[in-house]
Amino acid sequence: MTALRLLPMLFCALSPVTLASAALAQGAADPTGASAQGDVAVTIYNDNLALVQDVRQIPIAAGISRIEFPDVSAQIRPETLSFAADGAAIVEQNFDFDLLSPSKLMEKAIGRTITIVRTNPATGAEQREQAKVLSVNGGVVLQIGQRIEVLRDDGLPVRVIFDQVPANLRARPTLSVTVDSARAGSRAAAIRYLTPGLGWAADYVALFDAKAGRIDVQGWVTLTNNSGTSYTNARTLLVAGSVNQGPSSGYRSQRPQRPNNIRSAGTESAPREQLGDFYLYPLAARTTIAERQTKQVSFLDAQGVPAKAGYAYRNGWLGTSEEPQSARSVVTFSTSRAGGLGDALPAGTVRFYMKDSAGAPQFIGENSVDHTPMGSELALATGDAFDVKVKPVVEKRERLPGDRWRSHMRYELTNARAQPVTVELTQAGLDFYHLDTRIVTESQPSTRINGNATRWLVTVPANGSSSVTALFETRY
Numbered sequence: 237m238t239a240l241r242l243l244p245m246l247f248c249a250l251s252p253v254t255l256a257s258a259a260l261a262q263g264a265a266d267p268t269g270a271s272a273q274g275d276v277a278v279t280i281y282n283d284n285l286a287l288v289q290d291v292r293q294i295p296i297a298a299g300i301s302r303i304e305f306p307d308v309s310a311q312i313r314p315e316t317l318s319f320a321a322d323g324a325a326i327v328e329q330n331f332d333f334d335l336l337s338p339s340k341l342m343e344k345a346i347g348r349t350i351t352i353v354r355t356n357p358a359t360g361a362e363q364r365e366q367a368k369v370l371s372v373n374g375g376v377v378l379q380i381g382q383r384i385e386v387l388r389d390d391g392l393p394v395r396v397i398f399d400q401v402p403a404n405l406r407a408r409p410t411l412s413v414t415v416d417s418a419r420a421g422s423r424a425a426a427i428r429y430l431t432p433g434l435g436w437a438a439d440y441v442a443l444f445d446a447k448a449g450r451i452d453v454q455g456w457v458t459l460t461n462n463s464g465t466s467y468t469n470a471r472t473l474l475v476a477g478s479v480n481q482g483p484s485s486g487y488r489s490q491r492p493q494r495p496n497n498i499r500s501a502g503t504e505s506a507p508r509e510q511l512g513d514f515y516l517y518p519l520a521a522r523t524t525i526a527e528r529q530t531k532q533v534s535f536l537d538a539q540g541v542p543a544k545a546g547y548a549y550r551n552g553w554l555g556t557s558e559e560p561q562s563a564r565s566v567v568t569f570s571t572s573r574a575g576g577l578g579d580a581l582p583a584g585t586v587r588f589y590m591k592d593s594a595g596a597p598q599f600i601g602e603n604s605v606d607h608t609p610m611g612s613e614l615a616l617a618t619g620d621a622f623d624v625k626v627k628p629v630v631e632k633r634e635r636l637p638g639d640r641w642r643s644h645m646r647y648e649l650t651n652a653r654a655q656p657v658t659v660e661l662t663q664a665g666l667d668f669y670h671l672d673t674r675i676v677t678e679s680q681p682s683t684r685i686n687g688n689a690t691r692w693l694v695t696v697p698a699n700g701s702s703s704v705t706a707l708f709e710t711r712y
Contacts, residue, residue, distance in 0.1 A: 301415060317329055551628045566617050639711065
């Protein structure tokens, strides 16, 4: 066990008076005290980004002076800071992000003298020795008199006493701003900055009644704070949409991978406030967003929305299988004003439930949605079907003159359910490496959904089977 891992057990035993004096001397905030934040407003975006605006009443001296703002985000992006106070101009800013901890105290003590206190477990007698910290790389190496000792866990009660808190260690993340003020006096000082560590997503709970063809959907905002500080009594605004964050550390921020479950994009305007191309979701009342906390707020409650169950299977180009494969169970519904959820949907996860024979809701699967306009049609897969199978088979490949090929495909569909089902059978890969694909013959008409795929709607009778055949001609 390394000495740095031992430090929480050894614990740096500063006397309360010494610790308080050292902290006050450097203006460090008491970690157990009330927040130093003022009137806080937090705007939170989907992609791990937030805008924090904090207005505090602060005494500012005339001329050049330094103002400290404890309780800022531990992940603040200092280059995004904006400072405003009447009659004061910013000269310099510093962000102290090394936080007070046993391991940090030991790291900062390299080259300095500390006190090691060992307690005899039999007698309770204490032995104190002065030690110089030589290194903390993989363990704490000390010089005690003429000997070199490695601080280790030998089962004896040991603690370390430091005579001061280093000036660059803070109990809380602290921003210090050097300002030039034309006058002295207390006034409002506002800071504004961007920070990662705050984010939100939408979570949806959907109760699906397949027999009635209805779905009840409740939408929740799930807000997470891992920024390193709490935001007390904050006005909170959530922004749905992906803002471009530009280069970061030499690399351009990548947009997170989004699902593709929108069958058709809507064209209806949602009844919500917009900021540019983004929808706004303000929390109704001020709230405290605690560090390492997840908070949920309801924003959607739609009852009895028309929905239907179905099945889907997507086959890759020349995909063939010796065994039947499960089709995907799919729930389809709309976000339109008439006959739908009647709202735009922020990106998030939809979790589906169905009632069993006893009337108890049971979980049947989940899927994700991208930012979805109102009026869209969604088709969300909930899992693999037990009773509905598809077996794609490449029956034959023929080479034609001019480096063209004919591929004979057969798709066998089976249904072990007591009701007929409809399967959306999609053959993808038609533009794979510019195949220049055309369908020569097919046993039932398909619909070309894009340049890369065609789709059949296949009805499979109850406790029965169906088949589809198609002849594709390609360049290769």
